[in-house]
Amino acid sequence: MNTQHIGYIVGEVNTGSFVFVSDPENYPPKHEYLIIPEVKEREGVGYRKVDVLAQVSRISNYSDILGDRLSINELESIISRYTATTKVYGEAKILGYMNNQKEVVMPRSAAIPGQKVYIAPSEILESFFTKDIRSGIPVGSLITRDEVKVSLDPNGFRRHAAVIAQTGAGKSYLVGLILENLLPLGATTIVLDPNSDYVMMRKKPDGTATGISEDVYIYRPPGLKGRRFTDEEIKGADPYTIDFSKLSANQICDVAGISSRWAVIREAVSDALSQLQGVYGPQQLMDSLERVAMNPATDKRKAKAATNATTYIRRLLNYKIWGSRDIPLEELVRPKRLSVIDLAGLQRNVSEYIVQKTLDDIWGKAISGELRYPVFVVIEEAHNFAPGAGTSQRGGNSLGIIERIASEGRKFGIFLLVVTQRPNKISSNVLSQCNSQIIMRLTNPEDMSAVRRSSEGLSEDLFQDLPGLNKGEAVVVGELTKVPTMIKVRGRESGEGGSDIDLERALDDALEDYKRDKVMQAPEVKKREPKSKW
Template identity: 30%
Template sequence: MSMVKGSVGTIVGETNPLAFKFLINKQVGRGTYIKAKAEGKDWILAQVEDVKRSNSAYSVNQLSDGARSYDSREMMIAEARVIGVGSNGKLHLPTSPARPGESVFIADEKLIKATLGLAKGDMYIGLLRGYDIRVELDANTLVQKHCSVLAKTGSGKSYTAAVILEELLDRKVALLIIDPHGEYASMKEPNKEGDFSRYKVKPRGYEVVVYTPGEMAMNPKADRPFRFNGLNLSAREVAKMIPHESSSSGQLGLLYEAISALRSETDAYTLEDIIDQVVRSNSKVKWNLVGQLEALMELGLFSGMATPVDELLRPGRAAVIDMTGIAPELQAMIVARLLTEIFEARKRRLISPGMVVVEEAHNYIPERGTGNAASTNIVRTIAAEGRKFGLGLMVISQRPARVDKNVISQCNTQIIMRVTNPNDLKALSKGLEGMTSELEEEIKRLPPGVAMLVSNEIERPITVNIRPRKSRHGGVSTQIVARERAGAPRGSRGPESRPVASARKSGSEKKSGKGLLKRVFGARIA
């Protein structure tokens, strides 16, 4: 067998236009991009999907023959999947299979970049795993055709999302971020940790305004309160803002009665007026409703100056709605009302185009059968029609199986990080074209900070080492757990094992919050 200089192997056996095998003579591993001669002067780009070792000396036949020179018979065969032929910067599938006997070479960066479609974009999100090749996405496509970031907790979803958001802010895109954990306020500050020189990243902070729908005093990170217009609310609007259990038909009727009475008396009424009116009713069930309405009023969401929607989408700026401390049902209702106002205003071109980011999306757009949320409809509408009106969507979730499939299927760019839950993997496989069992294995093993990128703009899924953030990462929950683990003596159980189950069983412990914390986290915290 003649060996061509620089080659890593020789094509053997049967080939077809989509795949070939080659005998390895130099180290290549899974994921390596390689090239082989196509017809004419072009090169076929392929990727090593699997490597197999065999040794004919150890086949059953040979062993019984008593063969001796065992080592020399070892073979390493790589299975390569063809990505395409790059000729003149364009990609097409080869019409004829690679020729057995041809040499295989490590692919050069230029071929990889051109063939995979990595040279088209302008948003730098990281480096192709194993290479020094920048992965650049097209900002327009990403915003207009929506984007999802799906992976288990702690794999780097919020970090990766923020990397993308930074690139969008650098391009003066307006962002509205629904932030359940108060993680995005830190985008104001430059990042201090990261391999900035390798990735060629310059730390910086961004223009971010943090809003709280609750009381300013309760949220130190908030810059401003977020308020809805509390004047002349309709019964339907009020009913949407109070929990389901309390909106029984009797109470709904009460609400309608009170509001129509107010309307006949005055042009302008407040939530307080509605409460007074309900109190005046003779109904026996009124107190429950009064309690709900008072809770809504105490929150302050409907008092004072309403936040103008045009303030929430400003080019080059992120408005963060920090939901810390807000009850889950209420969060979904706030999102429903807020996004409806944004979508309507955008339809009439009253506000800037931009992108809406929904963190922990399973809470706001649960898949049918896994929950209900008032916000589902409007997020679906934005997913389906947003691009017509210049409103993009990014959804982030740790439970792909529990997020509305309608919304996920509208996302043209999918960023998948480590997922191990079988249901979540199944949900991902269903939603992705060309998902193979090899890709599924790869997804299970992705280390933190490494993402698989699937997009119509890119020829096939690629794995990316996400670049360091320019702004500081504000994800706190994982750090608390990490610190807790580090402090625990060796051999003691981590926070997520046995004590949780016992805490759940014991009803009396559940009532005293302290007892529960003690059981979950051990004595040190409680």
């Protein structure tokens, strides 16, 4: 084989792993890919020879002379008199071989002790990890081989996917990379974005337009202040509004925060709503409630309920979401379109309602057979909208529809991409339905345990590596790649909305502003300031 020979298989060998001995001056690092050539594999009534791919899971140096029970004096004495030689042993996990149908299958026959082991050639690795250029989603390279590019199989999203990582590991950056490469394939994608992480998808970091800018639409409620990015910075946004008069009494109560346990107050809202016609908003509903409360013919119990309901409905006046029209669903589900619904700055219950409403509308269109194209739905901060049992998160009514789409959506062409930094706090009914997972750095033991429970393809070796991943590195398991893969995420074209602030620069700016304000506020003759008592 025309590649580097690095050792020999020794000891007991099985179909899942093997041990090899290597030259101390020339041994492979952990995670390197190896090839065992011409392993005899049974096929039908005969045999064929296959090249089996494996990955190094452990490297150990061992010395016969320098044992671990020597004292420091004994050790120093031996080192001064002898040149201690070491042996290098490695353990490798078998990933499989490529059959005639270009599928990766596990061997049923074990290699033989004494067989040579080689560094896997790049061309073999590309056949395992690179989807064809027409339909693959390029995301980076192998963590040990920059020259071997990795692309995801779009069909891997058919059974939902999850991107999981602790804060700062690069999950939103990776999702943005996936989105900007999924869009040219014709994908219809809706992003539910609570932190403005994806509002910069139309701009490159230098401010010029991206190649996908004409197919990216940003929706955000008008009039909200304090956003991270202005409309001008994101190259404009379409107003996202909800027609209040189309909401049912229960929906209004949910948004207003009226608990389902307060049946009397909810009934008051329903009664007041029945008195309204045409187009109306929260103010008209308040007026109707006040008329009920002030009407002498209303019994005291209902009058008190109407008064209490008014307190909750008054909150809705401050929500900058109400308008005279809803965003037509037909607009969001057009082919080759990326729609980002920016939820940043909205109250939690309003965000939950928008998530629920959007998914309800898509689901209704899907089950009625009116969804012409597959729809990808990205749910950022998914643990807030689909909280698990026993968590303190509310999740509103969005949990039910997310769980339903997770279990049944693939039958109707709705595919979830769930993004979270707290897998321990997300509904297990949602996470377990994500057959493919891209996992970046995780160190929280509870979150790691949740990933272990939900991911069938994550081996113990890969699981133990999660805390040691660097920013921008990830483990891909499931149907997105042929075998579990460790990748280094490549750069993307679009700007990043979810990046951390440069704290040092921000503090420098704050100090400069402080000094400038100090100079501008200083009197012509500085008065003597009283001595601090501290």
